Amino acid sequence: MSAILSADDLNDFISPGVACIKPVETLPAAPSEPSNPYEVTTEDKVTATEAKLQAAQISLTDCLACSGCVTSAEAVLVSLQSHQEVLTVLDSEDSCSVGSLNGSLQHVGAGEDATVPNKRKRIFVASVSPQTRASLAAAMGRSTNEIGHMIDRLLLESISSNGKRGFDYVLDTAPFLSVCLHLAAQELADSLANRSEKTPKLPILTSECPGFVCYLEKTHPAVLPHLSRLKSPQALLGTLLKSLLPRYIGDDIDVYHVAVMPCFDKKLEASRAELTDATWKDVDQDITPTRDVDCVITTRELLQLADFRDVDFSTLSPKALPNKMLPPIPALQTFLLGARNLKDEQSLGLQVGTSGGYLVSIMQELQSKHTGSKIIEKKGRNSDVMEFILLSADGETEILKMARFYGFRNIQNLVRKLKPAKLRMLPGGAARKVVGKTARAPTARAGTSSSVGSEYCYAEVMACPGGCTNGGGQLKFDDSFIVDSVAQATANAAVVLRSEAKAWLGRVDEAYFSADEDAIETGRKDLIVRNRESRIANIDQLLEDWVADTRVPLDKLVYTTYRAVESNVGKVDGEMSTLQAAELAQKVGGGW
């Protein structure tokens, strides 16, 4: 689980921590609408207006700007992005379509103009991660394909029975992952070819894991230049939908995009100011930017959502929906059909990892430029560290090296090596003899470790040990959603492994990798090369169409930015602050 934000960590504070720098206070009441004192109003409307004036809340965006406690406040997370939130929005849509003209329930970004009498319509799109399908497949004892169909049935059909609103489209994020993988390989190739201000420093670090991104921004800003500027598949698909879908379904319709992810930190990612339409669209400054992903729910929350609508997920039919529709975006449809026919060649027995396979995919794409070269795997000091070396055809020269680091402890060792030397030392450390002369500047030895970090050109980094299949939002081994037969089998396997958690994770990983098995079996080398070329052509076509359709430069669509988060929590500039820290410590009861 992510050390930054994990389900286990969520019971710390119910309210913001004492060190929260965001003042919690009731904001001055917003200037009330110019209301006509003689106007006849309804009770509903009055309560709705009152609700609007409630105390200011701490949003996830505030938390991202702070490195204090707040990121772990369960209350904040749950109220802003959860299955309940998704249902609330779905329900509000339903009631509005029946004819309520009140705009007060409108979601942020849908336009604040209260004089518009008609609420804008929404199109609901869900995107589902492969790790989510793997977790559910393991829990239900089904294949990931079948689970995909069951999720389709849940979101497109089941939850919309009884006259309620359901989703309009359900997408798999895997094809968009392949877009990211291709772009990531290009980014690395660019960095290797010419190092400039615009390209990330080597080694490039994967930016797909929001836990890791937040950790760097808050704790190790000096390492940020190494971070890949590429958006995650979740964010990329978000931008794609928000930028293209309205063009084909009408500008008066809002797209509400829900991502189903293995990870709590993905909620934080969706709340980033860098991932809104403000970064790729010319928008009026007065209008609140719309997020590219409106809401993220975890694998477990997907099942809870089903529960809330009285649907038993495990009893849904595993057969494909006969009439499943793709969003009416021509470029997207062409791409998805193409991606279906060109099944990814995948790993050829390499250990791709459980987090999308960034490293292996990038290495394979670079390998294709070195005829006859081969990839060597080396196990690291624990199962979450793996080194990959691209060897030249003669087997003598190491062309390049990459490594995978999963889990907080391994991240520590990577990050420490990437920090500039001066930040690794205590400033002004000195020792002196009792009767000695003045203190001498310390002679901290540089070097023993400084070069280690740079031997790699790329590092696939994920905050969770075991990678994304082990994300904080996944089902745990003792989850009540796991069907009995599976739970029994896991318990049996646990006797040998001495850990139910490990046995369970093994099953999820197996399900995750099973999606590729067919490809590996039929994966003959010549076929693979051809496949790769057609696959890349298919991706390039999508990107080309996307730019042409939106007239936005590709950079603005697929790349993002990061910022160091300055914090005054826990940092001390003098005696005064020490006192404050002591006071705070006493308040939380920790003492020294």
Added chain:
Amino acid sequence: MALKLVGNFPVQPDRVWCAAPHPHLPLVATASTDRAVRIYSLRDFSLVSTIEGGHKRSVRSISWKPNAKGESVLATGSFDSSTGIWHREERGTHGDGEQSLELNSEEREEDEEWRFAVVLDGHDSEVKSVAWSAGGSFLATCSRDKTVWIWEDMGNENYETIAVLQDHSQDVKMVAWHPEEELLASSSYDDTIRLYKEDTDDWVCCAVLTGHTSTVWSISFENNGHQSRLVSASDDQTARVWHRKPKPEKKEEEEEEEEEPSMQPPSIIKGTADETENWEEQACLPKVHTRTIYSVDWSKKTGLIATAGGDGRIVLYKEVGTENGLPDADSGASKEWKVIAQVPAAHGVYEINSVTWCPKWDKLGTTIDGELLLSTGDDGIVNIFEFSL
């Protein structure tokens, strides 16, 4: 029987948190709120050197690395959330060659300086305790950020994080290693003590010791080959002794195997299965303290336990046979703990932050019989006691 004050170190300007005797030299290091580490001689109780300027806030904890060859290595844990590693070359590493440390050695001054080597950062908040494992290959640190970290010394002043243990739900107050095994213990504001060991390639929590009803401030292992015991001191004003329960009888397992052979894993794998730590409370020391007990230390030499705390009192306990020589009716134990000495107001009105046993040395730098007990207080004083029969 009495605990007699035999001296003290020159007074320090601010609160002294703890003291740590050098593994083989007549030296003791102390950690202070004034951000300095002071090193004193145990031969004449004089100040030998001061290490300062490295940490930005209080140095809360110190630990000497055992088995450091040819040099002394000190780890310092600070409220500035970092851990520092300091080195000093040793001249004549054999006990008696240590005169060079203090004796007028103008020309050696440079060599004798403490050299700052590495800063280990990663903790989010104050580091509360640091401890080297018995073999010196691991360093454990714990923090107000609720985590316990284990670092491996990779040589060449290169340290790697090998575990970040997030089992505690609150501030972790202290870490301590088993004197022989690679078994780590931590105590916390969450009232528990946790034990950790390595499992395949990851460190895992293998036991949780519950019983204290408030913060567990301090823990100390017994150094006794044939059994493993741990003493803990708490804000609930008690000190408790915990022991590793003997492994269950083999017989039962064999019977089970016959009943359900299909459920049993192959015997090769099973060999490791009974390594799970099984600890339980063995005794609660006689209650004397009237306020929080901040520190406890189990003498490696005499088996005596010393405690001290907020009430300014130092208490010594000894394990003796029960009065009638028979096992106690309630606990079944044939031994019990008795208070054998105490010093009230050992630091006047000030609280005592730590008590530490350390070897006794003569003026020439040879270890002699007997043992000293150091207490460190909020008054900046380190008192030196000796227990005599």
